[in-house]
Amino acid sequence: MITLKINGKKIKAKEGSTILEAARxxxxxxxxxxxxxxxxxxxxxxxxxx
Ligand code: FES
Structure with a gap:
């Protein structure tokens, strides 16, 4: 899992996923x-x- 921030919100996403997939x-x-x-x-x- 990786952690990223979108619109000021911290989210966790599966490594290898796109930003679009993580956001959705x-x-x-x-x-x-x-x-x-x-x-x-x-x-x-x-x-x-x-
Ligand atoms: S470039 Fe992202 S939807 Fe077209």
Whole structure:
């Protein structure tokens, strides 16, 4: 487990998870366009800024 801080809130996340996955696992919503579980991480739209 790793510890990180998002919006001033300390959260623990599984090592190897993305910031987006960690945020979602803790109920922190980050808007996305190109993120899709069926696809490999692509990072094309830059909407999520993570
Ligand atoms: S959702 Fe597109 S870059 Fe993050």
């Amino acid at each position: 696992a803790h109920g922190i919503e980050i808007p996305t366009l190109c993120s899709n579980e069926a696809l490999k991480p692509y990072g094309a739209c830059r909407l999520c800024i993570v």
